[in-house]
Amino acid sequence: MKKLFITLIGLLLLAPAAIAQNQPAQKGKKLIDQIVAVVATRPILESDLVDPENPEANKNISKKTKCQLLEMIVLQKMLVNKAELDTLPVQESEIDQQIDQKVGYFLRQLGSQEKLEQYYRKSLADFKADMRLPIKEQLMADEAKKKVVEDVKITPSEVKEFYNNIPKDSIPKIGTTWEIAHIVIEPAVNPDELTEARNKIKQLRDRVLKGENFSVLARIYSEDPGSAPKGGELGFFNRGSMQPEFEAAAFSLKKKGDISEIIKTSYGYHVIQLIEKKGEFVNARHILIMPKVSPVDLDKAARRLDSVSNLIRKDSLKFADAARKFSTDKTFVNGGTMINPQSLNTKFTANDLDPTMVEILNKLKPGEISQPIPMDTDERRKAFHVITVKSKSPPHVATLNTDYDAFQNMGLVKKKNDALDKWAREKVKITYIKVADEYKDCDFYKRWIQ
Template sequence: MRKIGLVALGLVLFATAVNAQKKIQLDKIVAVIGNSIVLQSDIEGMNAQYLYQNQHADKCALVQDQVSTKILVQQAAIDSIEVKDEEIDADIDKRVRYSVQRAGGQDRLEQALGRSILQYKEEIRPDVREMLVAQKMRAHITEKLNTTPQDVRDYFRRIPVDSLPSFNKEVEVAEIVIDPKLNKEEKDIYRQKAQDLLDRIKKGEDFAALATLYSQDPGTAPQGGDDGFINRDMYVKEFTSWAFRLKAGEYSPVFESADYGYFFLQVLERRGEQVHTRHVLIAPPTTPESLDRAKGHADTVYNLLDKNRKNDFFAAAAGYYSDSKETKYNGGFIMNADGVEQRSTYIPTDKLDPQIEAVVDTMKVGGISKPTLFTDRQGKKSYRIFYLKSVTDAHKANLEQDFAKLKDYATSDKVNRTIADWFNKKRKDTYIRIDPQYGDGCPVLKSWSTPEQKAIMQADIVPGATK
């Protein structure tokens, strides 16, 4: 039910627990940056994150990342750039929920951490705050950048001919999605299941126990339905409406979300613009009867399209008939969201859902497919009709065909050069000393230490230095 994705979250809490344990033994100072320090245990903890995910980490890059973060945080303090407590709370809660899912439950995660979730949240809070401040400072440095058409042309001309990127075969494809829908009699069965659970809780049964047993939200059921503290933009509007309307201790009635099913929730605590909730979700399944009705509706829409082969008619039909919130308002076109600045209708075929690619591969440009039954990654079924607008064969980059992509590349290049220039200037004004193990042993760090004659601090342990 969440509007935000959790898979890409970068902090693995188990690995950070390893870091906390190692700090007792490892106290070597790897780097001094102004009045801050980086410890060997910091680097070992970050390395453990990668090992935990079966990935290799470059320790030189890890040190560079830590030093860069300290510089950004110190400048953010000068520029009065801060993060709110609510932002930190929300970030921590997201990370903990993700880690609970990965660990297979709160008990197993706490066992791996060697401490309670509440204790651990407080333990990682300073590191999370520092990371968010650094991110905000980096965005502040580049917020006024603008990539002009001339910037794109200049960037393209700087690319050696033998280094021009190659682009895979791309298609422009639009869709109309027809979801199976339950009728009132079918839905009432599941609304009543939710109501029965709410009645049991109000009569004294344990909310967490019933949520664990019966809630069909896989992200929160293992935690007894506990959502942690949430912001207004983290959940669907129906959920948010009730969550921010109720007082601490109050229950919502059973309410419906068209995307997920029937909910009820309880507010546990309010804190500024955040609210701590727990909930139960009862998700009605797709029935054979609802699939039959969806198939009939999809066939009717296809027959209309088959009689009206104009491009603009498919776009109008998508806006009127399609159940996809992602595509119905842009003519039905599936968008490629990989670009830095803008989404594009041109999608590499290797980025398409394999089910869609299999249908599109049999179509001619301008063609419309018959309704096909699809199953998405969450197991949700729907009938889909496709329109193939264009096909672009694999080719070497050129300004005529690939201006939008090259603009993304040029923007990334401009951002990276701006950040690099900023660090080059800032390093001259900041006392930096890096342990020889890394300062001499890492090519990327050789120019980072302050020259000895400009050093402000000499001791191995710097009085007043902060982590």
């Protein structure tokens, strides 16, 4: 029982998005709703545990699953109650931002405001209004959770104890892991290439203004691989979703079919056509032309990088110092050390990297430097980099010595779960909770209330 409770607490702590109830994202209800629980003054409905739109599918939802969902929602409501009592701040602007993000998602999925309103049988204004309370409560619960666990820390001795308490057959197996650093040299685009790219986008814009089909031209000429196959269409987006220059131009367009001036961003030159504008959202298509780095400049970058690498190999220059001095990548501040965007630490597994990179790393010993390798930057510009392996750990059963960070994170999560578990068990004694008779055989009800 305790294991199940801790698991559910962990879901609350680690995956709040899974608990947020998108109740506005429903058509008219097709079941007779009822209150199945009340926490303080907050009701929980049967429709929170099932899909009101699909009675047949609901037949396959087990009672155990409903009990687990109810337990999570009860805990969420308790946290909301704490946030309210402690007057924990939730900004209206933050609620608005969350609403805009969700509405933008639904608009992209369904294609237009009209289709959204038709599908959900309510106006966009009502749709957004219905989202406000559940989103506000989720943000309040998040703040309360942070407050409950904010002082929870884990010491090295506690990490060791956590590791020692893991059954031997449950210790995870770790694949090959690397710590990697690189030096990137991205050649500047020469003025002639910039002029050529701008002239090309101007010619395309002129063709659109003369009546040619924007979508067809985008499919043929646009260098945005994500939108070109869709005729340049980006789908609905709101402010803060795109680069500022692009966003300002898109939102300045007034009516369907309007064409922007030429816009320059870090990706290159764009021309934008408005498809639809609905309140805070815009759907537009664009054509992107990226200035090309000349083969001569790319070759110069590769040869310069090779020279830097040779200095490092001769011990005339340390890799980290060379990265700080020569690298054009943002990792230069870390001496070229790459950060894993998934784990936010410096360890990479094969699953975190593309196969080409894995192949290169498998050929390098720690401390060795690769030859200059062509690459694309985050903005899809051509560059070269050299890679070094700072450390390599072969496949192994995880140990405290080799994988301390992983066990530290796991132990901290458990300790936070325990803190939240303790808080919930205490608060349930002084919080009004009423559960419908049909759910009184749920495990959480037996533990907490009986």
